[in-house]
Amino acid sequence: MKDKEFISVVIPISExxxxxxxxxxxxxSALVKVGNPYEIIYVVDGDFELxxxxxxxxxxxxxxxxxxxxxxxxxxxxxxNIGFENSTGELILTLPAxxxxxxxxxxxxxxxxxxxxxxxxxxxxxxxSGINRxxxxxxxxxxxxxxxxxxKDLGCSVRLFKRKIIEExxxxxxxxxxxxxAAKGRGFKVEEVNLKQSAxxxxxxxxxxxxxxxxxxxxxxxxxxxxxxxxPLRFFGLIGSFxxxxxxxxxxxxxxxxxxxxxxxxxxxALVIASLMIVLGVQxxxxxxxxxxxxxxxxxxxxxxxxxxIIYKNKS
Amino acid sequence: MELSIIAPLYNEVDNVKxxxxxxxxxxxxxxxxxxxIFVDDGSKDDTFExxxxxxxxxxxxxxxKFRGNYGQTxxxxxxxxxxxxxxxxxxxxxxxxxPGDIPLFIEKINExxxxxxxxxxxxxDKLISRKIPSKIANWIIGKVTGVPIKDNGCSLKxxxxxxxxxxxxxxxMHRFIPAMASLTGARVAEIKVRHHARQFGESKYGLSRIYKxxxxxxxxxxIIAFSxxxxxxxxxxxxxxxxxxxxxxxLFGFELLSYGTVSLVYITIGMLFVILIAFLLMCGxxxxxxxxxxxxxxxxxxxxxxDVIQGVNKDER
Numbered sequence: 001m002k003d004k005e006f007i008s009v010v011i012p013i014s015e016x017x018x019x020x021x022x023x024x025x026x027x028x029s030a031l032v033k034v035g036n037p038y039e040i041i042y043v044v045d046g047d048f049e050l051x052x053x054x055x056x057x058x059x060x061x062x063x064x065x066x067x068x069x070x071x072x073x074x075x076x077x078x079x080x081n082i083g084f085e086n087s088t089g090e091l092i093l094t095l096p097a098x099x100x101x102x103x104x105x106x107x108x109x110x111x112x113x114x115x116x117x118x119x120x121x122x123x124x125x126x127x128x129s130g131i132n133r134x135x136x137x138x139x140x141x142x143x144x145x146x147x148x149x150x151x152k153d154l155g156c157s158v159r160l161f162k163r164k165i166i167e168e169x170x171x172x173x174x175x176x177x178x179x180x181x182a183a184k185g186r187g188f189k190v191e192e193v194n195l196k197q198s199a200x201x202x203x204x205x206x207x208x209x210x211x212x213x214x215x216x217x218x219x220x221x222x223x224x225x226x227x228x229x230x231x232p233l234r235f236f237g238l239i240g241s242f243x244x245x246x247x248x249x250x251x252x253x254x255x256x257x258x259x260x261x262x263x264x265x266x267x268x269x270a271l272v273i274a275s276l277m278i279v280l281g282v283q284x285x286x287x288x289x290x291x292x293x294x295x296x297x298x299x300x301x302x303x304x305x306x307x308x309x310i311i312y313k314n315k316s
Numbered sequence: 317m318e319l320s321i322i323a324p325l326y327n328e329v330d331n332v333k334x335x336x337x338x339x340x341x342x343x344x345x346x347x348x349x350x351x352x353i354f355v356d357d358g359s360k361d362d363t364f365e366x367x368x369x370x371x372x373x374x375x376x377x378x379x380x381k382f383r384g385n386y387g388q389t390x391x392x393x394x395x396x397x398x399x400x401x402x403x404x405x406x407x408x409x410x411x412x413x414x415p416g417d418i419p420l421f422i423e424k425i426n427e428x429x430x431x432x433x434x435x436x437x438x439x440x441d442k443l444i445s446r447k448i449p450s451k452i453a454n455w456i457i458g459k460v461t462g463v464p465i466k467d468n469g470c471s472l473k474x475x476x477x478x479x480x481x482x483x484x485x486x487x488x489m490h491r492f493i494p495a496m497a498s499l500t501g502a503r504v505a506e507i508k509v510r511h512h513a514r515q516f517g518e519s520k521y522g523l524s525r526i527y528k529x530x531x532x533x534x535x536x537x538x539i540i541a542f543s544x545x546x547x548x549x550x551x552x553x554x555x556x557x558x559x560x561x562x563x564x565x566x567l568f569g570f571e572l573l574s575y576g577t578v579s580l581v582y583i584t585i586g587m588l589f590v591i592l593i594a595f596l597l598m599c600g601x602x603x604x605x606x607x608x609x610x611x612x613x614x615x616x617x618x619x620x621x622x623d624v625i626q627g628v629n630k631d632e633r
Contacts, residue, residue: 185384186383186384187358187382187383187384187385187386188383188384230486230487231487231531231532231535233531233532233534233535234527234528234531237527237531237534238527265581267579267580267581268581269581271581271585272581272584272585272588275584275585275588275589276588278592279588279589279591279592279595282553282557282592282596283592283595286550286553286595286596286599287599289534289535289538289599289603290599290602290603290606292535292538292539293538293539293546293603293606293607293610294606294610295486295487296484296535296539296610296612297606297607297609297610297611297612298610298611298612299484299485299486299612300482300484300611300612301611302486303390303393304386304387304389304390304393304486304487305382305386305390305391305393305394306382306383306384306386307380307381307382307383307394308381308382308383309381310378310379310380310381310398311368311371311372311378311379311381312371312375312377312378312379313371313372313373313374313375313377314375
């Protein structure tokens with residue numbers, strides 16, 4: 001990197017938290033080693049009394065630490081967005097409020113940035129349990145198949161990127177996890193960098209069923225985002241017309257039998273199933289049309305393209 | 317500025333210089349102020365570098381570089397958004413259109429048309445794989461949208477900029493611009509243009525393309541014919557189902573009254589379709605809501621295309 005650019009570090013404080021004083025000291029010494037000027041912004045997502053006390057003491061001891069306290073829990077993406085809004089650096093580094101990668105590895109991440117628009121960390125070698133790794137592998141395989149991307153570790157929130165990325169991509173809900181995919185889809189240069197996983201992350205990663213369920217929802221979420229947002233009818237229409245046509249065929253079959261072979265119509269359950277399918281098909285189709293109306297009526301505000309630069313010679 | 321000429325480029329490193337020179341020759345002959353806008357749609361070859369060198373020499377050439385490859389319609393939209401001319405002309409970046417036709421378009425616009433569409437009447441393409449399918453597609457598009465254009469696929473078009481800047485361009489909608497523009501009351505003219513054979517690459521009407529065109533056509537029909545009254549459109553959609561449901565329910569009633577027997581199948585089907593009708597009507601209501609909260613109202617652009625006829629000495633009376 002030519003000049004040492006200013007880095008804004010954004011750390012959301014939500015579900016998982018390690019001892020913040022220790023963590024801050026580690027991050028700080030790593031950032032000092034990196035050498036860029038920096039600020040650290042903690043966004044406290046809801047009520048965390050102990051953490052807030054610790055952070056207040058950090059603010060008193062350091063002049064480049066900022067703490068933002070949210071009135072209630074809004075979720076990680078909201079916390080991140082508020083952090084971004086209150087940051088000033090051209091580069092933004094997001095870090096988790098717990099040990100995920102070895103803090104000393106941050107300099108590797110910054111060095112790897114180069115001409116990229118975003119670098120995202122991949123924990124490697126991994127030290128957590130085999131089942132976790134196995135589940136993560138499946139999750140990323142499915143994601144990769146849907147979105148045509150090859151990210152190996154989107155669960156890792158250690159990311160360094162240029163400010164213009166979040167100016168152009170709006171994340172909400174749980175979508176911050178997919179920021180690298182979205183950025184890549186918009187044409188930004190994104191690279192994944194292997195960083196050593198922190199030894200402290202290993203012993204307490206026990207996922208509950210709920211976590212797996214929410215991962216499943218994540219996949220659905222990104223699937224909809226990828227497939228729907230531009231041409232809803234092409235997607236809905238596929239399901240709709242398939243159901244409608246097979247329902248229609250099933251509907252005709254008993255009617256033909258009635259007309260030419262004299263089989264009574266009144267007690268054919270196939271007719272009911274066929275009509276159910278027709279009804280479902282038309283409903284899905286109608287929803288697709290509604291989707292298209294939504295896209296159309298907002299098309300002037302959502303730009304589909306992303307201009308890198310405009311070149312022209314001045315006339316004067 | 318009088319004229320903006322927009323051409324999207326994608327991997328056109330061999331063509332870009334020829335294209336630029338051809339456009340420049342045509343535009344210079346018109347003797348009006350103009351700009352040429354090349355939109356580089358994330359080319360993987362040196363298209364951008366070559367066009368950049370051209371732009372640094374010519375103040376009339378502007379290059380817009382995309383960060384990724386987004387497709388032809390977004391490229392045209394970007395060009396149009398950045399165009400300053402009173403007349404906007406769009407064309408292909410692969411020299412299939414002939415920039416020599418540009419003066420004809422200007423002439424037609426000056427005659428008072430809002431939109432002039434090119435018609436490649438001697439298409440240099442294969443008959444079976446391109447010409448026949450596209451002829452059928454154009455005929456259907458004309459029937460459905462009510463704007464009978466012989467060649468919707470031709471990129472060479474001219475617009476009055478105040479109109480095209482207000483028409484939403486997204487996805488692959490460039491094929492339906494004449495239909496959308498007609499909503500504003502735009503006067504559309506069609507003129508014959510020259511067409512050169514494609515030199516590299518080829519696209520075909522595959523099954524998936526047919527499906528896409530059909531879906532887009534349904535979309536455009538929804539948008540055009542009934543965008544200002546979605547409820548009406550959805551009630552029309554429910555008419556066939558109302559007929560089926562009426563038939564089934566009357567069969568049921570007939571059996572019940574004349575034989576005293578009850579047919580579960582008839583009543584179930586009848587009621588199912590009643591449910592569907594209710595659903596469609598509600599979709600129409602949601603559509604009204606969507607339309608009301610949106611910000612595109614093409615028919616409100618009518619003031620742009622209408623003439624005001626007024627007595628001359630009104631004030632002096």
